[in-house]
Amino acid sequence: xxxxxxxxxxxxxxxxxxxxxxNSGTRFKVFAQDGVPRTPYEKISDAAxxxxxxxxxxxxxxxxxxxxxxxxxxxxxxxxxxxxxxxxINSNVFQDDDYRLGSxxxxxxxxxxxxxxxxxxxxxxxxxxxxxxxxxxxADGTNYPGQDDIRARQDRLAEALSTTYAxxxxxxxxxxxxxxxxxxxxxxxxxxxxxxxxHCVATGPRAHVVIDTGHHAPGTNIEFIVTVLLxxxxxxGFDLNSRFYADDDLMAGAADPFQLFRIMYEIVRGGALAPExxxxxxxxxxxxxxxxxxxxxxxxxxxQEATAKALLVDAGALAAAQAAGDVLAAHAVFMDAxxxxxxPLLGELRQDMGLDPxxxxxxxxxxxxxxxxxxxxxxxxxxxxx
Ligand code: RM4
Ligand code: MN
Numbered sequence: 001x002x003x004x005x006x007x008x009x010x011x012x013x014x015x016x017x018x019x020x021x022x023n024s025g026t027r028f029k030v031f032a033q034d035g036v037p038r039t040p041y042e043k044i045s046d047a048a049x050x051x052x053x054x055x056x057x058x059x060x061x062x063x064x065x066x067x068x069x070x071x072x073x074x075x076x077x078x079x080x081x082x083x084x085x086x087x088x089i090n091s092n093v094f095q096d097d098d099y100r101l102g103s104x105x106x107x108x109x110x111x112x113x114x115x116x117x118x119x120x121x122x123x124x125x126x127x128x129x130x131x132x133x134x135x136x137x138x139a140d141g142t143n144y145p146g147q148d149d150i151r152a153r154q155d156r157l158a159e160a161l162s163t164t165y166a167x168x169x170x171x172x173x174x175x176x177x178x179x180x181x182x183x184x185x186x187x188x189x190x191x192x193x194x195x196x197x198x199h200c201v202a203t204g205p206r207a208h209v210v211i212d213t214g215h216h217a218p219g220t221n222i223e224f225i226v227t228v229l230l231x232x233x234x235x236x237g238f239d240l241n242s243r244f245y246a247d248d249d250l251m252a253g254a255a256d257p258f259q260l261f262r263i264m265y266e267i268v269r270g271g272a273l274a275p276e277x278x279x280x281x282x283x284x285x286x287x288x289x290x291x292x293x294x295x296x297x298x299x300x301x302x303x304q305e306a307t308a309k310a311l312l313v314d315a316g317a318l319a320a321a322q323a324a325g326d327v328l329a330a331h332a333v334f335m336d337a338x339x340x341x342x343x344p345l346l347g348e349l350r351q352d353m354g355l356d357p358x359x360x361x362x363x364x365x366x367x368x369x370x371x372x373x374x375x376x377x378x379x380x381x382x383x384x385x386x
Pocket of ligand 2: 177
């Protein structure tokens with residue numbers, strides 16, 4: 001049992017987002033922190049540091065244009081020298097004045113062309129970085145009934161997706177992310193998993209849905225969506241974070257560790273944990289008041305804890321209780337796993353991997369933070385739009 005759980009945890013991969021290392025905030029204030037990276041190269045050094053202490057975060061997602069560089073192959077070798085790879089390329093068609101009324105769904109063909117060209121540029125970048133996944137999130141939508149033609153916007157979206165998909169290589173995938181509201185407040189063009197699924201199916205077999213855990217109405221049963229998409233072969237991955245209210249982008253597993261456990265259980269149940277299953281476990285967080293690298297380490301550990309508990313569910317006992325219709329015995333099997341303290345097991349696993357059993361404390365002791373605070377003086381700290 002323990003060996004099986006440890007082997008699965010050792011193989012699990014969590015991708016960290018470059019933007020998690022830069023300054024971010026709310027619309028009220030961005031609190032600057034010391035030692036924050038100023039360039040994509042420095043973000044990669046931070047991501048490599050997270051991997052050095054956790055051992056399970058060997059790739060970093062980029063956001064274009066925030067991480068634009070002259071030579072992506074050079075960025076990829078810089079990452080490789082530090083033991084990590086460049087992962088998912090996230091497109092950004094939401095921070096330009098031209099996109100006020102939408103990007104790929106804009107009524108103006110010139111704006112649509114500009115947005116689609118950006119998506120195609122992202123595929124060029126993937127070719128240079130060796131990235132396998134293109135992640136699409138659109139801020140597109142409307143604020144007022146009648147503002148634009150909902151159906152025409154769906155047609156425009158479908159066209160942009162097909163054009164972009166046609167540019168992908170055989171080994172590359174398109175991941176479509178949904179979000180129920182914000183920044184649009186009346187309609188959002190990809191508001192839910194159903195809409196994303198419909199577009200993915202129409203687009204092609206390598207188009208998959210991404211679940212950002214913060215992008216649902218309160219009370220939504222996310223693990224149910226996980227199961228439906230997995231069963232349909234269309235779950236591409238996650239943007240993991242947590243929330244108390246809306247898209248809070250807090251550390252994964254912080255607000256509701258039980259929900260993260262339930263999600264990871266459906267992943268384990270669906271045979272989708274191993275990297276070969278093709279589910280990308282990415283973090284998508286915004287650290288407004290907490291130290292960034294520590295927050296990413298904490299999130300990685302939280303995801304590992306939820307995963308370890310999910311792996312500990314006694315499948316045989318659960319199936320027997322379910323078959324017998326024993327509601328509370330089945331529930332007890334589930335809760336026993338959730339209630340297990342998996343920290344000793346994870347500590348042992350890290351020692352087996354040649355790591356410190358407590359990545360958080362080891363990072364604090366390492367002096368990395370003090371070092372980058374001393375080095376990263378002058379210049380502009382990275383942040384949204386930088
Ligand atoms: C969006 C969405 C995307 C992320 C940006 C930063 O709300 O979650 O995945 O790339 O934020
Ligand atoms: Mn996201």
